[in-house]
Amino acid sequence: MSNPQPIASRQSVLLDVARRLSSTQNLVELVDHILQRSREVMDCEVCSVLLPDGPSEDLLIRSTLDPINAMEVRVPKGKGIAGDVFSTKKAVNIEDALSDPRHFRPASDQSDLVTRAMVTIPLLDGDRCLGVMQAINPNHGSSFTPQDVEMFETFGSLIAVTLMRLESQKKAIQEAETRQQLSLASEIQNSFLPSPQVRLGEVAVETFYEPASEVGGDFYFWHQIDDGKILLGVGDVCGKGLPAALDMARGTTLIASTAHLCATMNLAEWMATLNKRLCGVMKAGRFIAINAMLVCPKSRRVWLCCAGLPGAQVFDGKAWREVATPGNAPLGISCAARYSETSLPLSTGRQWMLYTDGILEVQNSAGEYFEDRAFAATLQEAGGGEGFLPHLVSQWLTFARGSSYQDDATILAITDHSPPAPDELALSCHPDTLRLVRQFIETWSAYHGLNDEFTGLLVLGCDEVMSNICKYAYCSSSSERTAACRMESSAGAVRILIEHYGAGITNEDFQKLVAPPSIECRIGGLGLHVISEIFDRVDFRREEGRSVIELVKHL
Incomplete structure (x- = not known):
């Protein structure tokens, strides 16, 4: 039996470890260094660090017995002395671990070490346990002394601070990577959207697009067709974030690749065709709501087909009113879904508006929905003319100020600039x-x-x-x-x-x-x-x- 290391020597090791811990950023290197120096501090055969493996909270063991790439040793959540300390957040000093009913035998069976005395301490961040450390078999006696435990807890507090710092750094890096990925996803997503303003002959298109986050599930589209028709619309993908952005990309791509079919089929038939193709590529439970409009400047007709979104609004020269259209199921749910359309003269109104439900569902600080009274009042205030969309958007943003609305919002406005026929x-x-x-x-x-x-x-x-x-x-x-x-x-x-x-x-x-x-x-x-x-x-x-x-x- 060797004499215990002098206190001064142990404190010197602690200071050296503290300097090293403040500079390292690599978790693997840090754990290896902790294990080697902790064995010096505790003057024992083996030291181990047990860190939780994600949400499962199983503890993964890393000890001085194992090389860097050793096979993973896992202690299930709540098992063993380590699991008990992790749960209770209280240190345990045991003279004979093998006889303790909490001992997790499978872990010790994977090594040739005969475990006798063991001290186990929690690595704490306030009330949160970051992991545990164990020292096994002191070289200077049959058990660890209270002084050993106190020294080990001091050492453990240094480790906990370092683990918190590394965790914070890792989180910051992950957040930066996520922001970069979201920024890239937003850039890619925007590439699927056409120009927000365009003049297509006598028809002018103007849009407002406000995603709730960097990537959204709303979109708008317009496509000129060879026979002179114009296909326009807005869409809303269920869900949010990257999954919604991917479905948005699928939807806009399929719309672009099938728009030419509107030259030979009516709008309802095109929607049914688009629905079948979306059913083939979208996961179960996901869908896209679309409000589509087909304009034929030659015949001066408009066709509307609404699937899961509010109906179109038209300004008839005196007031805005909602166009009565048949209700249709959102796309991507059932291949057997049928779709109906409404046909009107383009002259029904000089201006038309399609929009997603994010416009209506935003709440103000008092909990009132924009749909309740403000939407209709704002439209009538705006009236017709080129300034109606900026006025509507301005009032909507003012209404939403101070609220935490969580849905994307999109408006597509169409203005017919054809000179009116004399009456x-x-x-x-x-x-x-x-x-x-x-x-x-x-x-x-x-x-x-x-x-x-x-x-x-x-x-x-x-x-x-x-x-x-x-x-x-x-x-x-x-x-x-x-x-x-x-x-x-x-x-x-x-x-x-x-x-x-x-x-x-x-x-x-x-x-x-x-x-x-x-x-x-x-x-x-x-x-x-x-x-x-x-x-x-x-x-x-x-x-x-x-x-x-x-x-x-x-x-």
């Missing part, structure tokens, strides 16, 4: 001016997206009315043969008002003249039957010295 025509009633009425109706109908068959019926009916006015309303000596034609579109109908200052007929006259059809009438003959068949409502009246003919045809 009123003044002319002189002569047969050679009837072509002006035909051109006027055709131009107005084209702007409002009416099909050729419907337009042809309007032209035919108005041509009959104007012909009758030219023939019968004015006497041959009349020099003032003025007339006017005004067209209006309302919910589901077209209304035409034709006014003149010549002789007119009443509704009673009209009913007599059109029934029975075999009677030849002085005014218009069978032309009045054509008028009555084409229009759903015909009204003849006098107003303020002029004759007014009102014609209504349902769409």
